[in-house]
Amino acid sequence: MMPSAIPPSLSPPATNAAVAIVPSPAVSPAIVGRNLYEQSMAFRSPSVDFEIEHVSSPRTQPRPLMRRGVSDYANESLLQTSIATVIAAKARSFAISGRIPVDPATLTLFFRTKSGITHSLDFPIDVDYDTPPALDVLIAACRPHPQIGDDADGESLFYPTNLPLTTSLELANHPILEAVRNTLFPTLPGGHYLHAVRDKLEIVPTGASMGEQAPAGDTRVATVIITLPVRFRGGALIVNAPEGGEERFQGRGWKNGHMEWVAYLSDCTAEVEAVQKGCRISVSYALHLKTFGPSGVAPDPLIVPSDYFLDNLAPIFNMTRGRTIAFYLTGDYGVNPADVLAESLVPYLKGGDSILYHAVKLYKLSPELRWTAGGYIWPVDRTVECGPEAPDGSSFNSSGRRPLSGGYGVGPYVDEDDHIINLQHRVEQSGAIPLAEADIVLLADKDMSGSMSGSISKERVPLVSKGLLDKLVVNILLVVYVA
Template sequence: MSDFEVETPVKMHSSPHKIRRRRLSSDYDSEVAYRNRIARLIAAKARPFTVSGRIPVDPANLTLFFRSKSGITHSLDFPVDIDEDMPPALDVLISSCRPHSPSGLEDFSEHESLFYPTNLPLTATLEIANHPILDAVRNTLFPALPVGHYLTSMRDKLEIWLPGGGMKPLRRPNDTRVATIFVTLPVRFKGGALVVRSAEAAEEKFHGRGGKAGDMEWTAFMGDCDHEIQPVLKGCRVTISYAVHLRTFGTAGICPDPLISPSDQFLDMVSPILNMSRGRKIAFYLSGDYGVNPADILADSLVPHLKGGDSVLYHALKLYKLNPELRWSAGGYIWGVDQVVDLLTPAEDSPTATTPRTPYAIINGSSPLRRTTSNASDDTAVVEDMRTKVEKSGAITLAEAEVIVLSDTTLTAPITKERVPFVQGNELERLVVNILMVVYVP
């Protein structure tokens, strides 16, 4: 027998299985938290609702001009620190302001949130159009904004929060704004952070203090967001807000309010033509050069890109509550508004087209498609082959579509000519295609 005696001490900690289980559970919780943080980051990246930046302006070069209720014009110079010196002009500005709705101020009993009356003149030497703020707003908050749509800003109001004052979320403005820009003026304060909440309840906070001397913070947020101002602890917060609206040079798309309007004289020329065309579907040739391939895009997608007289005519027809459409047309044929010029592949070419051909030219809209050649028999074969291609692509004649093209044969006005490449007789050729602005006059 062995002389060794071994005693095993009683272990007070958990068994190895419990330790392993606890370690695994901790690792699992950490992994879940890690994944949740990634999900929140990706969600925030997918749809940003705020953007902020700095305006590199020397406060000494900034002046605010306003007119008080007594009719006297005052000027307020910056920077301002009311704890050291209260400028008389700021006193007048505060006394001219009005409080916001009391319903949102129940937690702020010492001072109310104030705004300068919109009926009194107010201007500042700071103009946000001189800084690429709207470009930053477009690139960040509206990255998918179609070409031809633009952001414009209009000064909304000047607001003031004194010590102890703040603002709970107010009712969103009942206008067509798509975003709001807050510019914090160089008045020293503490607290008073701007809190913005998105429609999905995500939250961002901005303190409004410059990162370095000479900087002013601006913050922009989407029009469907709520915002509030936390209580100001010290000093005075002064901001100017701007309403951001969406405008376009075309009357289609997501913005129905264009930036341009036809002249009265132009409308006077359009009106009698519409009166004499009642019950008809009329069309006008476009004259601009848009450099697109009709086989790739719909003609109606060019509406935001219309320029020159094409844009003016489109606006004029929309002002008469009509619905013009852009459609491809070639050689007396017209494609539907939802169709591209999809010509046949070489394998589907007609067997009659086996010899090299020259490019086709399109003549007046109601005339048949014709090729520039001196050989009448060859011309007939080419026209029939091209007609087959066009009809198989979905086009119908202008007569079948009941479209009347309005044009002046005595005037050599420019006509839009886009080109669709296709293979004919082992050679690359191009079909010249026009764009028609078609509208039905009831």
């Protein structure tokens, strides 16, 4: 359920993968009823250790084996190679493309040259019929694109990055970044997002091509290229992965009211084939990884607790210096404490829980989330895994002392109840220890009667007790040592 670090490691595509097609061992009830097992043949798959029997009908003679020609083996080899390639490409996606449903007539490019004059370029453009004067000015202001090698047919151009340039196309109005996140970064942890920064505008005129461009070498994690609606032919974009994979994208400028975009990972290289006719113009964006949460690859929270909240938190830290304190969380996160660590909820904190976590981090402290129930607390690296019930009559735990009394679930228990003693034994067996032994001061708001007020987080763990399925209610504590 929990996310992992990004981006994932790349693995070279497999080229010799073998695929075994194994028939299903299930037998139709109708066939079983006719007792058609006289002529059975054993078959063993080369990839799994199952022995399967094929059933043939006694009404028909067994079909003679067909001799396989050279073409049959060639087709099978092609099938196996194609399957291996598809599986390898599926396991490691380094580039993706899509279309933006935009009317080209509503798109405008604004730029300013060194002379200080601002120009606007309207789309769509077909240079074979009419070349707008603003396009000539744009091309004249561009510089030759750096190439790797000297095999390019012509010079591609790019607009200087120090000159102002913008378009009326807003990426925020289209779910491009979400599509890139789901495809190229499927394991991106919660609380992280992709931030797009315009990189540069590139122009490849007729007869020119753009040689292989080395990775940018900055902090970007991916690049998005949007092909503007200018008619051209040829000029396919080729994206090469470090392991040798290749993807080709034609990018026909515009078609049926759509513009093409391509995204690829930052460690890939890109090049553009020669443009045979027209002019290819594209705008690239650098995608950087950001986070609005308090943890992750590059923690950079977007929220800041108010001064009022921080001023009230300061006396607590001053009076508990040198102690380990804990706060109850109040949000419900719908997880199973037996499957996930409490610390893995940090990117998903919401409401007041997120504000408190951010505030503690501002004081340069190291908070951690831990599971708690019935006066017990689990270590930060342990889940709530209660073992099997102890034998009947077990009144003492493994340390030889009588367990502390406490409330679990929704049912009240007394100190001498064998049921609660048994449950306490199971909790201790899973690694939990009493809060008193952990030397943790639990900070909670209490009313005049001494009972705790307010709501707290409640997550539930399935628990088998006396042959019945119950649920153990578990809370979440934010634990921090005040240095």
